[in-house]
Amino acid sequence: MERSGVEPDKAGSVSVKAKREGGFFDTVKLVTQALLIALVVRSLLFQPFNIPSGSLIPTLLIGDYLFVSKYAYGYSRYSFPFGLPPFDGRILGTEPKRGDVAVFKLPKDDSTDYIKRVIGLPGDTVQMIDGRLFINGKIVARERIGNYRDDEDTAPGTGPEIPMYREILPGGVSHVVIERYGDQGPWDNTPLYKVPEGHFFMMGDNRDNSADSRDMNTVGFVPYENFVGRAEVLFFSIDGAPAWQFWKWPNAVRWDRLFSRVH
Incomplete structure (x- = not known):
């Protein structure tokens, strides 16, 4: 028992x-x-990526959060965390198209993520003359569409108004750019750039406030291997507050930008 x-x-x-x-x-x-x-x-x-700087204003704003498609350009070692597995070149590759907004690893250190617009393709010539973009010797069409109010460093509605243009790239892709200093900004007159094979020329839409391929010492030509992916859609956007401060969302979230496509 x-x-x-x-x-x-x-x-x-x-x-x-x-x-x-x-x-x-x-x-x-x-x-x-x-x-x-x-x-x-x-x-x-x-x-997912977030936008910490204004180099692509007005297309992308500080505080935007977006999804980048990794499969759009195929895969390189930069497609994977910590650069693993290590291999050269790309697999299942499709080259970026002119006008794409793309994330890439900065060629100077192969680790910093940059996001810019594809302007020049392999073999192209690119030059800025008096604020106008020339590709392969031909001026890129643009039209004035108004002003962009820059409230980044001021109270809402009190910032300076910046000339805003719609630019139409060869092939028909159009996008909006701003010229903070008119057509005589620091990178509005450049040498003639010849894009090497296997490389691309990248620029920001905020033409006078963008570190991009015009600056050979900072960015320069971007190798195809360095592309991470193509910007596709905004899934969140907040102005003047970190995303985790949810109690500020009612007034800080840019509700009209949520789930909009990047183009």
Whole structure:
């Protein structure tokens, strides 16, 4: 009788312990699977980025959060976290198109993420003359469409008004640019650039406030291998506050920009 009185207690103890261990390992398994799925999505499909600077104003604003498609240009070692697996060139590659807004690794250090617009393709010549863009010796069409009010350093509605233009690239892609200093800004007159094979010429839409391929010492020509992906859609946008301060969302979120495509 003593033995029969003890055995159920032991069996019950073992059963509870097994359930606890089973629950723990199930949780670990679930978390591991979720992390692997997130890693695959981030490496092969979409990666989120946020915009910390104004070089692509008015297309992208400080505080924008967007998804970048990793598959758009195929995969290089820069497509994967920490540059792994290490290999040269691209697989399943499709070259960027003129007018794409793309994320790439800065050629000078191969680690810093930059986002700019593809302006020059391999073999093109690119030059700025008196604020006008020339590609392959031909001036790029543009039309004045009004002013952009820059409230970045001022109270809302009190910032300076900056000339805004719609520029139409060869091939028909159009986008909006601003000229903070008119047509005589620091990079509005440049040498003639010849884009090498396997490289691209990148520029910001905020023409007078963008470190891009016009500055050979900072960016220069961008190798095809360095492209991370193409900007696709804004999934969040907030003005003047970090995204985690959710109590400021009602007034700070730019609701009209959510889920808009980048072009």
